[in-house]
Every structure is written in structure tokens, then in C-alpha cells.
Amino acid sequence: MTPPPAHWLERDELGHLLALIRGDGYRLIGPTVDGAAIIYDEIEGVDELPVGWTDEQAPGRYRLRRRDDDAIFGFAVGPHSWKQRLFPAREPLVQIRRDGDDIRFSAARADPPPTAFIGVRACELAAIELQDRVFVRGPFVDHRYAARREACLIIAVNCVEAGELCFCASMGTGPRVGPGYDLCLTELDGGFVVEAETEAGAALVQRLDARAAADAELTARDAGLDSCRQTMGRELDTEGLPGLLFGNLDHPRWTEVAERCLACGNCTQVCPTCFCFDVKDVSLLANAETARERSWDSCFGQDHSTIHGAVFRPAIADRYRQWLTHKFASWTSQFDASGCVGCGRCIAWCPVGIDVTEELSAIRSQDPKPAIELPRPQVWWPREDDPLVPxxxxxxxxxxxxxxxxxxxxxxxxxxxxxxxxxxxxxxxxxxxxxxxxxxxxxxxxxxxxxxxxxxxxxxxxxxxxxxxxxxxxxGSRWPIELAKDHPLTLIAGGVGLTPLRSAMQQLAANPDDYPAVRLFYGARSAADILYDTELLAWDSLPSCDVSVTVDQASRRWLGNIGFVTRLLRRKELPLDGRYFICGPEVMMRQVLFLLDEAGVPKSHRFVSIERNMKCAAGFCGRCQYGPYFVCKDGPIFRHDHIDFIFGQPGF
Amino acid sequence: MKQALRKIRLLCDLDDGQLERIAAIASIERVKTGDIVVEEQGPANSIRAVAEGRVSIAVSVPGRGELPVCTVSVGEILGWSALLPQARWLATARAVKDTTLIVLRGAALLDLYEQDRELGYRVMHRTFETVAERLHDTWLQLMDSYRQ
Missing domain, CATH: 2.40.30.10 (Translation factors)
Structure with a gap:
């Protein structure tokens, strides 16, 4: 592929470019000095850009400093990223109106004005592309995100100087801006090399007073990029990192870093790819109108993993490990790319200066256990309906x-x-x-x-x-009933864990020719807590089905089995060629799986239902993460051998 | 009798000769639904295995009556207290179905263990397995894990 023709734009012409874009109806968002930081905000022209400023960065430190020259893009990255613009920290998803017993739900539309992002770095464009994978290339499309993405014009900037905390070269995301921009500028002495990737970008160049770039200018651009690549402040060995991290979930370094980590969540807020969010209903006017809003969440918060009062990641070590394993490992299984672009923001804005590159190197170098193989990413064909609107x-x-x-x-x-x-x-x-x-x-x-x-x-x-x-x-996923054809099938349920198995049982009972040997073992809290008693009796009366029930607590009137559901299993044969569907509290499922281990039943014959903190259910909000999986889209039904490396592991 | 003994997990490791020696000290007991098999506080003298039916084990709680804690089904045993010296029953066992039990007198069984240490080891090994499983299942019951 031939590279796009490069042009030369005199430094003074940048104002003209911005004016043209504004004239085309775009609002401009670009870097500007605000207080003691360079942030991204609405600007009108070159004067508001951080001319002659740079930033000094170190772990837990960010300072602005005057440069010796008047470079316009002579800084690395600040606390803001383009995430704020495409995925705002707070926004309504659904408007709900109640009128008596009638309820109406309507999608909150983004309706974004055309917006030009000025000064998008290579790492940041990579981050935008990564968030595209979350919001538009999963099982569903987030229409609000997609609309804002559609409305933006990207004026990127190649980095010719590296920051102290930059490691985009290690992550393969920079310093040269990758595909996805409209125009890309490289700032050199006296002007810019300009490259257009899209028709919109090319049309802008045509309207500028720009000549074809000279060879010397292109050489200077490449030299700048090379020098930047070679002077990255940080470096990271990414070889085999996902498997290494999941192979070392009990590495002592997790506890060491947790002693320093405050679980403040700053890293997740400044990270340009972190996408977890919470959803809450905000009521107006006596509940007649309610807005269902999302707001950024962080896996460092306790609520992130809490269901029914149970916190799945109680310790800071669990949360730090969740964040790091997600960013550098699970992302690969979930989105076919690392979740880190090497911008270094999480290092600068960590109040105690935790450096991810240092933590990852420590795990690699201090007696690591062997890497394990992680699941391959799924390919999704996004459904067009809005999954968030009931x-x-x-x-x-x-x-x-x-x-x-x-x-x-x-x-x-x-x-x-x-x-x-x-x-x-x-x-x-x-x-x-x-x-x-x-x-x-x-x-x-x-x-x-x-x-x-x-x-x-x-x-x-x-x-x-x-x-x-x-x-x-x-x-979510379903019980693979068809895999049980011609095999004895055993369903094991505990408590309300019977509910997802009930519809499976209905299908199995209705098709005795395909499923001639179905057993259901069901443990309930007490006789009064037994669900679907009439149906249980009806299934048990069928020649193809055998139902056994046991309760944990009983009165003298109860003449059935008393004891944990594992007692029922111990009394029966557990055929090796059988298929097993298991649903109940995790502690119960774990005991059942032990018994199946003892019996020698292959893990690939067992299917379990996992429950985590599902909020959006569409693969966007990140709260139901379970190691490399999202329970909402990859689960809730998993084959045991696909999750056995995290099943029962505290902190997941 | 030997046929019936073969179905008892406690005795599943024994050879024919050993089973015959057990059969010699075994008797059959038939109880109807609701009948008491052993009563809390009574002297614990025999270990029993369920050949058919089901027995519930219950503890008396003042003010709440008999509180069943588990059931024992075909192939399983109850009354291991009978293997302890001067033991008393710690719970009441009651048939919740018409039930057939195989009764092994504790003293006779202990004598057999002394005479045939290998038999003793094999049976005690299975007894320990049962006790451990029952204890473990009790932990799980105590967790009340279906509450949430």
C-alpha cells in the first residue's frame, strides 16, 4: 500500500486549518493549559493550545514546565483522555416515564455535535480503537458511543519526543500514529508534515496552503519518530504476558503492591481504555420520570464486585490483581488486544507512584510459575437493537x-x-x-x-x-442440551439454582427419545423452600427422569432426604460418559465438582452456571468480569474445563 | 445374608471369608415407618446398616422437639457410637419409610477386628471414610448456603 501523500504546512497555517474545521461546523476539542495541567477542552484556535509548554512526569508526579522553544505539541499526555468525550463520565441511558401502571422506556440519544479532536496521540488513537472494540464490536452496539464516534474528526499528532513514563513502543501503539485518523501532523521546526488518511482529511489539505512535503522534511519526521521510539522513559516485555499473569495469580508481588495501593481508582479514571461503569436510576418529580444513568466505575471500588452483599474481591490485592490481569491479560481474550496503550497516565497519577511496568517486570522476574493458556477471543456479530433499553x-x-x-x-x-x-x-x-x-x-x-x-x-x-x-x-449462554443427546444426563441444583435448570428439565422431559436417562438432584434449604414441587413429582413419574430431593433443615414431618446435595450424589453412580449441568451457590458447585473429580468424570462433560455482578448484560460495563470472561456474554453457563483455572480462586 | 452385606459400603472391601465372619454376627431388623430404631440416651450397642428404606437421625432440643439432622439411606450406616466404649446414643434414629436394617453388635464386631486385624482395618477404614464424609456434609449444611 502506498503511504498517503505527505504535505508541508507552515507553522502559521495551523490556525488556518483549525479555522477551516470550525468553519465546517465542528467544535474543536484540543489540549490547553488549565491550572497546572494540560487538559482537553473546547478551544477556538491556536492561541489556546499549550504553546511553549511541556510536562515533566514521574511516578506519582506531573508538573508543567516552560520549554526553551515555542513547540505547540511539545508535551506528552495529561490527566484527560478522549475517553471523556466519547464515553462521558456520566450520561443518561434510558428515560423512563411512569403513568399509573403504564411504563414507557425510551433510549437517551447522544445527538452529538460534529467534534474535531485536535492533537490525538498515537497511544490515544489506539485507546479509542480499543474502546471501539468494547462498545461497537461486541455482541451489541452502544449507540450513544457509536454516534459520538461517528461525529468526530480526528486530527492526530505524531510524537517526536517521548515522555518519562511513555512505553507505547513496547505496546506497539506508537509513537507513529496508526490507522484511524483523518489528518496526522508531525511538528518539526517551522511547520508540520501533514498526512491525510480519509477523504475528509484530504479535502482539508486541499483547502490549505500546503505543498508536497520535501524529502528532507519526511526524513526529519522519521528521525523524530525514531528518536522518540528510542528514548521512551519506560519499557515493558509483553511476550506471553497474558498467560504469565494468569499462571501467577498467587505471586507474592500482588500482596506487596497491595500494601502500597490505596485502591483510590485514579489509575482507572485516567486510563484511556478503562470502560467499567455503574448504572443507577435517578428519579425526578415524584418518580413519574426516571433517568437510568451510567457513571464511570472502577474495579478498585468495593461495589464493583458485590452481589447480594457478598464482595467477590474483598482485599486490595484482589482488586489490584483484577485491574492488572484485566488490562494486560483478560483484554486479549475479551477483545483480542492488550488493554494497555503505554501512555503512562496510571503511573503519573497514582498518588503513591505505583508503576505498572515495574510491577509486571517483578512478576516476570521473581520466580514465576509457568504461563497458562488463556481462551481465544470470540468473534461477535453485533446486534443492532439497543440492549440497554427495556x-x-x-x-x-x-x-x-x-x-x-x-x-x-x-x-x-x-x-x-x-x-x-x-x-x-x-x-x-x-x-x-x-x-x-x-x-x-x-x-x-x-x-x-x-x-x-x-x-x-x-x-x-x-x-x-x-x-x-x-x-x-x-x-448469555445456554445449557448445551444437545450435547447430552444419547448420554446419561445429571442435573444438580441447589436452592434457587433450580430456576435456570427448570426450563432445561422441561425440554428434556418432553423429549424422552433423545434424553432417555435424566436425573435431577436438588438440594433445598427446607421443605418449605422446595420450588416447583408439583413439577418435580411429575418429572419423577416419567420413565426417562429420576428426581431426588434433599433438604438441609427439616422438621419431623419431613419424610424425605435430609443432608447436603452431595450426599445424594454419593449414593448414585456418576457415569463417565454422562453430562452434568450444575447450578447453585459456588460453594455447593465446588463440592459437586470435587465428587465428579473423584469419580473421574472429564471436566469437559460438566457445565456450571456462574453468577457475577451483571449490570448492563451486554458486555459493556465490565462489572461481571470473571477472569478473562464476561459472565453476561461468555456465560453464565461455562464448561468446567474453560474456567477451572479461576473457579473457586478467591478474588475472582 | 452375604448378599445383603455386599451392598453395604462399609463392607465393600471384604473377601468372601471375611463377609461370612461378619454374617455370623449379623441379624436383620425390620421397622415400620415412624418406628424408633434407637433412642437418644440409650446404651449404644449395635452398628446398623440400611438394607432397604430410610432412617432419619434426630436430636432432641428442649422446646423444639426432635430435630432431624440427616437421613441414612440404602447401603449407609448409622450408630458408629456402638464402636466406642460404654457409649450412649447421641441421637434418635427413626424409620421414615418401612425399613430393613442389618444389625452388627458392636462388641462382637470389635472382637472380630481383634481376631482378624486386616478385616478390622478394612472396615474401620470405611467407617472413617463415612464419618469424614458425614462431618464434611454437616459443615456444608451448617453454611446454610441456599439462603441467599
Missing amino acids: APARVLEVQPETPDTVTLVIERTTAVREEPGQFNMLSLPAIGDVPISVSGSGEDFVEHTLRGVGRATKALSELRPGQRLGVRGPF
């Missing part, structure tokens, strides 16, 4: 199951039929939405069994027939 649905029926559990029969809102094991997000205005497994479905209805334990599930469990709620989904 559809209003009417409750058709409410079936009480136990004193604190009900099954909601809800009218179907989508043409997509839920598969056993998948889940929907159920929501109510001002309360928010929660993931609930599909427990059954028919042509025009879907069933969800839920226990009122938290605010949202309590409110949902109090719904009455005729009332409305929001439904979005279905999301």
Missing part, C-alpha cells in the same frame, strides 16, 4: 412458589425465544434492573422465578397481574 411487558400471572419466592409469568416482548440457562434483565423505574434467569417460556410468555432478597427483587416479587415492568434480553 421493553415494557405486562405481568400475566404471579405464581407463589415458596413464602419468599414467586414465578412471574410475563408477556413476551421479543421475537427471540429464550433458551434454557439464559437470563433477562427485569426492571422497575427508580429501582433499577437485575438479571433473572429464565425459568420457563412459551410462545407468548416468559417465566422468571425470583426471591425477594434485595430492593429490586423485593419490588419485582410484589408485582401483581396486569402491572408492568421492563424486560431486556435474552442474554
Whole structure:
């Protein structure tokens, strides 16, 4: 491919370029000195750019300093990144209006004005491209992000000087700006080498007083880039890093760094690729109107991993490890690229000066265990519908199951039929939405069994027939029922873990020719907590099904089994060619998997359902991460051998 | 009797000769649903295995009555207290189905262990396995893990 023709733009012409862009209706966002930092803000022209300024950076340190010359782009990067512009720190996702029992959900549109980003560095363009992978190249498209992305014109800048904390050369993201820009400038003495990549960029060059760049200017550009590459303040060996990190989850360095880390989350806020967010309902005017808003979140916060009051990453060491393994390892499985672009912001803005390059080198050099192989990334074909906007649905029926559990029969809102094991997000205005497994479905209805334990599930469990709620989904993976054809199949459920297995059981029971030997082992808290008792009896009466139930606590009136569900399994044969579907609390699943290990059942024959903190359910918000996976899109049903390196591992 | 003994996990490692010696000290007990098999506080003299049916093990709690803590099913044992010196039953066992039990007198069984140390080792090894599993399952029950 021939490189785009390069032009030479005199230094004084930069103002002309910015004026042209403004004249075309773009607002300009560019670097500008504000207080003691160079930030990205709305500018009108060259005067507001940080002419003659540079930044000095070190771990935990960032200072502005006057340069000896009047370079315009003679600095590295400040606390801002373009993330603020494309993925704002706070924004409404859904507007919800309640009118009596009627609820309407509408997408909050971004409607962004055309915006030109002035001075996008190579590492930053790479970061934008990485966030594109999250928001537009997953199973769904985030339309707000996509609209802003569509509306931006990118004027990039090649770096000819490296900062003290830069390591883009190690990450393969710079210093030369990669594809994805409209215009790219290289600042040299007296002017700029200008390269256009898009028609919009080329059209701008044509309107400028720019001549073809001379060979000497191109040589100077390349020399600048080379010198920058060779003077990077930091270096990182990325060879085999993902497998190395996951092979060393118990490395002592995690504890050492946790002693210094304050878990403040600064690193995640300044990181141009971190994308985790939280979603909350903000109510206006007596709950008639509610805005469902997202705001940046950080994996250093406790709420990030909390479900039903249980914190999955309680220690700072867990959270630091989560961040670093995500950035440098899980990203590769999730998005087919490292999540780090080597900008060095997390080092400068860490109040205690933790240096990721140093931490990673320490793990590599201090008695590392062998690397392990991580899952390959999936390729997604994004669905166009907005996954974050619920559809209003009417409750058709409410079936009480136990004193604190009900099954909601809800009218179907989508043409997509839920598969056993998948889940929907159920929501109510001002309360928010929660993931609930599909427990059954028919042509025009879907069933969800839920226990009122938290605010949202309590409110949902109090719904009455005729009332409305929001439904979005279905999301996630399903029980691979077809793999169990011609094999004995054993379903093992604990507590409400029976709900995602119920719809599987319904299908299995209805197809005895394909599934002639199905066993269900079900452990409940007490006789009063047994779900679907009539159905359990009906399944047990079928020649193709065998149902065993046990309870943890019983009164004298209970004549069935008492004891943990593992006791039922110990009494039965566990065939090696059998398939096993397991769902329940993780402690229960772990014990069941031990028994299957003892029996010698291959891990590839076992499937488990994992629960983590799902918020968006569409693969955007990052809160349900489970090692290299997102539970919402890669799970919740996983094959055991795909997760056994993190299953039961504290902190994941 | 030997056929019935073969189905008891406690005895699954024994050879024919050893099983015959066990059979010589074994008797059959049949109980109806609701019948008490052994009663808390009573002298613990025999270990039992369930050949058919199901037995619940319950502890008396003042003010709450009998509180069942686990059930014992086909192939499993109850009453290992009988292997301890001068033991008393720590719980009441009650049939929750019509049940057939194989009864092994504790003193006779201990005598057999003395005479045939290998038999003793094999049976005690399985007894320990059962006790360990039962203890472990009890931890899990105590966790009340389905509450959330």
C-alpha cells in the first residue's frame, strides 16, 4: 500500500486549518493549559493550545514546565483522555416515564455535535480503537458511543519526543500514529508534515496552503519518530504476558503492591481504555420520570464486585490483581488486544507512584510459575437493537412458589425465544434492573422465578397481574442440551439454582427419545423452600427422569432426604460418559465438582452456571468480569474445563 | 445374608471369608415407618446398616422437639457410637419409610477386628471414610448456603 501523500504546512497555517474545521461546523476539542495541567477542552484556535509548554512526569508526579522553544505539541499526555468525550463520565441511558401502571422506556440519544479532536496521540488513537472494540464490536452496539464516534474528526499528532513514563513502543501503539485518523501532523521546526488518511482529511489539505512535503522534511519526521521510539522513559516485555499473569495469580508481588495501593481508582479514571461503569436510576418529580444513568466505575471500588452483599474481591490485592490481569491479560481474550496503550497516565497519577511496568517486570522476574493458556477471543456479530433499553411487558400471572419466592409469568416482548440457562434483565423505574434467569417460556410468555432478597427483587416479587415492568434480553449462554443427546444426563441444583435448570428439565422431559436417562438432584434449604414441587413429582413419574430431593433443615414431618446435595450424589453412580449441568451457590458447585473429580468424570462433560455482578448484560460495563470472561456474554453457563483455572480462586 | 452385606459400603472391601465372619454376627431388623430404631440416651450397642428404606437421625432440643439432622439411606450406616466404649446414643434414629436394617453388635464386631486385624482395618477404614464424609456434609449444611 502506498503511504498517503505527505504535505508541508507552515507553522502559521495551523490556525488556518483549525479555522477551516470550525468553519465546517465542528467544535474543536484540543489540549490547553488549565491550572497546572494540560487538559482537553473546547478551544477556538491556536492561541489556546499549550504553546511553549511541556510536562515533566514521574511516578506519582506531573508538573508543567516552560520549554526553551515555542513547540505547540511539545508535551506528552495529561490527566484527560478522549475517553471523556466519547464515553462521558456520566450520561443518561434510558428515560423512563411512569403513568399509573403504564411504563414507557425510551433510549437517551447522544445527538452529538460534529467534534474535531485536535492533537490525538498515537497511544490515544489506539485507546479509542480499543474502546471501539468494547462498545461497537461486541455482541451489541452502544449507540450513544457509536454516534459520538461517528461525529468526530480526528486530527492526530505524531510524537517526536517521548515522555518519562511513555512505553507505547513496547505496546506497539506508537509513537507513529496508526490507522484511524483523518489528518496526522508531525511538528518539526517551522511547520508540520501533514498526512491525510480519509477523504475528509484530504479535502482539508486541499483547502490549505500546503505543498508536497520535501524529502528532507519526511526524513526529519522519521528521525523524530525514531528518536522518540528510542528514548521512551519506560519499557515493558509483553511476550506471553497474558498467560504469565494468569499462571501467577498467587505471586507474592500482588500482596506487596497491595500494601502500597490505596485502591483510590485514579489509575482507572485516567486510563484511556478503562470502560467499567455503574448504572443507577435517578428519579425526578415524584418518580413519574426516571433517568437510568451510567457513571464511570472502577474495579478498585468495593461495589464493583458485590452481589447480594457478598464482595467477590474483598482485599486490595484482589482488586489490584483484577485491574492488572484485566488490562494486560483478560483484554486479549475479551477483545483480542492488550488493554494497555503505554501512555503512562496510571503511573503519573497514582498518588503513591505505583508503576505498572515495574510491577509486571517483578512478576516476570521473581520466580514465576509457568504461563497458562488463556481462551481465544470470540468473534461477535453485533446486534443492532439497543440492549440497554427495556421493553415494557405486562405481568400475566404471579405464581407463589415458596413464602419468599414467586414465578412471574410475563408477556413476551421479543421475537427471540429464550433458551434454557439464559437470563433477562427485569426492571422497575427508580429501582433499577437485575438479571433473572429464565425459568420457563412459551410462545407468548416468559417465566422468571425470583426471591425477594434485595430492593429490586423485593419490588419485582410484589408485582401483581396486569402491572408492568421492563424486560431486556435474552442474554448469555445456554445449557448445551444437545450435547447430552444419547448420554446419561445429571442435573444438580441447589436452592434457587433450580430456576435456570427448570426450563432445561422441561425440554428434556418432553423429549424422552433423545434424553432417555435424566436425573435431577436438588438440594433445598427446607421443605418449605422446595420450588416447583408439583413439577418435580411429575418429572419423577416419567420413565426417562429420576428426581431426588434433599433438604438441609427439616422438621419431623419431613419424610424425605435430609443432608447436603452431595450426599445424594454419593449414593448414585456418576457415569463417565454422562453430562452434568450444575447450578447453585459456588460453594455447593465446588463440592459437586470435587465428587465428579473423584469419580473421574472429564471436566469437559460438566457445565456450571456462574453468577457475577451483571449490570448492563451486554458486555459493556465490565462489572461481571470473571477472569478473562464476561459472565453476561461468555456465560453464565461455562464448561468446567474453560474456567477451572479461576473457579473457586478467591478474588475472582 | 452375604448378599445383603455386599451392598453395604462399609463392607465393600471384604473377601468372601471375611463377609461370612461378619454374617455370623449379623441379624436383620425390620421397622415400620415412624418406628424408633434407637433412642437418644440409650446404651449404644449395635452398628446398623440400611438394607432397604430410610432412617432419619434426630436430636432432641428442649422446646423444639426432635430435630432431624440427616437421613441414612440404602447401603449407609448409622450408630458408629456402638464402636466406642460404654457409649450412649447421641441421637434418635427413626424409620421414615418401612425399613430393613442389618444389625452388627458392636462388641462382637470389635472382637472380630481383634481376631482378624486386616478385616478390622478394612472396615474401620470405611467407617472413617463415612464419618469424614458425614462431618464434611454437616459443615456444608451448617453454611446454610441456599439462603441467599
